[in-house]
Amino acid sequence: MRAPRTVDLDVVRALTRHDLTAVRRSPAVIIPILVLPLFLLVLLPLSIGIAARNPDMSVDRYLDLLPGRLADPIEALPDSERLIVLVLGYLIAPMFLIVPLMVSAVLAADSFAGEKDRRTLETLLHSPVRDRELYLAKLASAFVPALLVSWVGFAVFAVVANLVGWGILHRVFVPTGRWLVLILWVSPASAALGLGIMVRVSMRARNTQEAQQLGGAVVVPLTVLAVAQASYLLLYPVAVSLGVGLAVWLVAIALNARGAALFTRDRMASRL
Amino acid sequence: MDVGAISSRGLSRAFASGPALVDLDLDVGSGQVLALLGPNGAGKTTTVRLLNGILRPDAGTATVLGLDPWADGEAVRRRTGVLTEQAGLDERFTAMENLVLAARLRGFSADEGRRRAGDLLERLGMGDRVDTVVQGFSTGQRKRVALARALLHEPDLLFLDEPTSGLDPSATKGVVEMIADLAREHGRTVVLCTHFLGEAGRLADRMAVLFHGRLQAEGTPAEIARRLWGTRRTEVDLGHAATPEVVALLARVPGSEAVEATDTGIAFEADERAVVADAVATLVGSGRAVFGVHTHEPTLEDVYFAVEARALRGDDAEVTA
Ligand SMILES: Nc1ncnc2c1ncn2[C@@H]1O[C@H](COP(=O)(O)OP(=O)(O)O)[C@@H](O)[C@H]1O
Numbered sequence: 001m002r003a004p005r006t007v008d009l010d011v012v013r014a015l016t017r018h019d020l021t022a023v024r025r026s027p028a029v030i031i032p033i034l035v036l037p038l039f040l041l042v043l044l045p046l047s048i049g050i051a052a053r054n055p056d057m058s059v060d061r062y063l064d065l066l067p068g069r070l071a072d073p074i075e076a077l078p079d080s081e082r083l084i085v086l087v088l089g090y091l092i093a094p095m096f097l098i099v100p101l102m103v104s105a106v107l108a109a110d111s112f113a114g115e116k117d118r119r120t121l122e123t124l125l126h127s128p129v130r131d132r133e134l135y136l137a138k139l140a141s142a143f144v145p146a147l148l149v150s151w152v153g154f155a156v157f158a159v160v161a162n163l164v165g166w167g168i169l170h171r172v173f174v175p176t177g178r179w180l181v182l183i184l185w186v187s188p189a190s191a192a193l194g195l196g197i198m199v200r201v202s203m204r205a206r207n208t209q210e211a212q213q214l215g216g217a218v219v220v221p222l223t224v225l226a227v228a229q230a231s232y233l234l235l236y237p238v239a240v241s242l243g244v245g246l247a248v249w250l251v252a253i254a255l256n257a258r259g260a261a262l263f264t265r266d267r268m269a270s271r272l
Numbered sequence: 273m274d275v276g277a278i279s280s281r282g283l284s285r286a287f288a289s290g291p292a293l294v295d296l297d298l299d300v301g302s303g304q305v306l307a308l309l310g311p312n313g314a315g316k317t318t319t320v321r322l323l324n325g326i327l328r329p330d331a332g333t334a335t336v337l338g339l340d341p342w343a344d345g346e347a348v349r350r351r352t353g354v355l356t357e358q359a360g361l362d363e364r365f366t367a368m369e370n371l372v373l374a375a376r377l378r379g380f381s382a383d384e385g386r387r388r389a390g391d392l393l394e395r396l397g398m399g400d401r402v403d404t405v406v407q408g409f410s411t412g413q414r415k416r417v418a419l420a421r422a423l424l425h426e427p428d429l430l431f432l433d434e435p436t437s438g439l440d441p442s443a444t445k446g447v448v449e450m451i452a453d454l455a456r457e458h459g460r461t462v463v464l465c466t467h468f469l470g471e472a473g474r475l476a477d478r479m480a481v482l483f484h485g486r487l488q489a490e491g492t493p494a495e496i497a498r499r500l501w502g503t504r505r506t507e508v509d510l511g512h513a514a515t516p517e518v519v520a521l522l523a524r525v526p527g528s529e530a531v532e533a534t535d536t537g538i539a540f541e542a543d544e545r546a547v548v549a550d551a552v553a554t555l556v557g558s559g560r561a562v563f564g565v566h567t568h569e570p571t572l573e574d575v576y577f578a579v580e581a582r583a584l585r586g587d588d589a590e591v592t593a
């Protein structure tokens with residue numbers, strides 16, 4: 001069998017570090033992965049939060065629409081606090097699925113398909129680096145920054161949300177335990193999913209542009225789905241977040257495992 | 273026992289577009305410089321990729337440095353260096369950064385990588401561009417950096433795929449001289465893929481000619497010429513075209529063949545040098561003035577174009593020993 005039995009972590013690290021440095025030097029990559037979270041995790045909550053300080057806006061009619069006892073945690077609050085807690089404490093949750101998904105997708109497109117555009121892949125194939133090492137390095141160089149961006153983004157978001165809400169709440173309301181499940185379990189799964197999708201797409205695509213188009217065709221509907229379906233995620237019991245995270249992880253792992261199986265030298269060298 | 277650097281039997285590979293390499297039987301001894309010749313699309317790059325184990329053969333076997341390149345690709349690639357057609361440097365990095373990555377991937381420390389890269393870049397005339405970002409480099413400068421990368425680990429076997437394509441004449445000269453040095457040092461085996469015959473003629477011990485994925489001829493230019501033509505052509509300068517009597521006179525010299533008048537004299541073919549001496553003696557003895565005698569030693573170009581002509585005629589019999 002040709003499958004390598006071992007992985008040289010030094011080699012994986014060297015490749016990953018190289019890719020991360022490359023990202024820092026590529027405006028076309030670094031700008032979207034910074035602007036997107038800045039907008040979705042900082043500016044959007046900031047403007048929603050400022051609007052939500054309006055004491056005349058009542059959320060009671062919205063809360064009536066929520067099924068079952070989902071509205072309970074909000075209804076337990078005084079009227080003046082309901083809007084801002086609902087919006088920044090709960091409904092903003094999908095952004096923490098969308099940001100890691102998109103960031104990892106952009107990075108994976110650059111790292112897998114971009115290598116083809118830059119014509120640097122052939123040299124790597126002619127080196128003694130094992131298929132598995134190359135694949136792991138590519139995964140790491142998209143996954144690690146996606147996680148970092150969502151975590152740093154979350155920290156900034158938490159500060160912004162608490163600052164905006166302070167005048168009304170006079171207490172820290174983000175993060176809660178459910179937030180931590182979202183950030184530490186569901187967001188990474190979402191990053192892995194974006195990665196899995198782009199790995200498969202990039203292997204088919206002839207260049208980065210095609211990979212981004214194909215990838216967008218999958219990722220954009222997923223973000224719509226996230227906004228539509230995941231808004232109540234934090235209102236549900238924590239088991240729901242755990243379950244959603246698990247489901248996303250399983251799909252992501254399946255996609256990545258299939259990607260790894262297809263990531264062979266012969267296949268890559270045939271598409272140079 | 274010296275098993276040679278490369279040996280392949282029946283090596284074949286097809287793509288969706290059709291066969292790229294068909295039944296390649298090739299042997300390259302250790303320390304030899306082989307010119308792998310052929311027009312674009314002949315299968316040269318595919319051959320390199322198969323021999324370095326990054327493509328899997330559909331059929332046939334190969335042994336490279338005593339190993340099977342597909343089964344033991346990693347071990348083969350530790351001992352080979354490849355200069356790919358596209359230099360394949362990361363534009364966003366400096367020459368040094370590109371080389372240090374390559375060194376790290378081959379198991380060298382970053383320090384050792386920097387030391388080796390610095391030495392090689394200096395030697396290849398890139399000493400003043402070490403810390404410059406590759407983006408602004410000319411094709412020739414890229415080739416040099418890529419060549420340094422292929423040499424970092426002192427490979428036993430060096431594949432050079434179109435090393436001078438895209439270079440201007442003076443850069444070509446520089447690269448060809450560099451390759452000549454490389455081939456001479458430590459008896460390194462070199463496979464030089466090219467469709468430029470000049471550089472191949474200067475550098476190679478042996479040539480292999482591919483057309484449409486098939487090996488058409490293999491050997492030294494002289495060997496192939498003998499197999500192609502059997503004889504060597506000699507031209508004699510008589511100052512004017514030979515008369516029919518002179519043609520008849522030379523045709524009677526034992527061993528001379530294909531005697532014919534030319535614009536400036538007479539030409540004939542012979543497989544022994546002695547026939548040339550006899551022919552000249554006969555001409556002089558019959559009172560003809562001989563101004564010059566030229567026995568044609570076939571160059572790589574002659575051989576290449578003759579092989580090409582045969583291939584285009586569809587004459588498939590291979591010109592090998
Ligand atoms: N990855 C590939 N996919 C499809 N066709 C290929 C591929 N690689 C090479 N070929 C085809 O195989 C033939 C030989 O190509 P190549 O080995 O690159 O020739 P050369 O290096 O002599 O120019 C060409 O017809 C080329 O189009």
Ligand SMILES: [Mg+2]
Pocket residue numbers: 313316317318357433
């Ligand atoms: Mg080629």
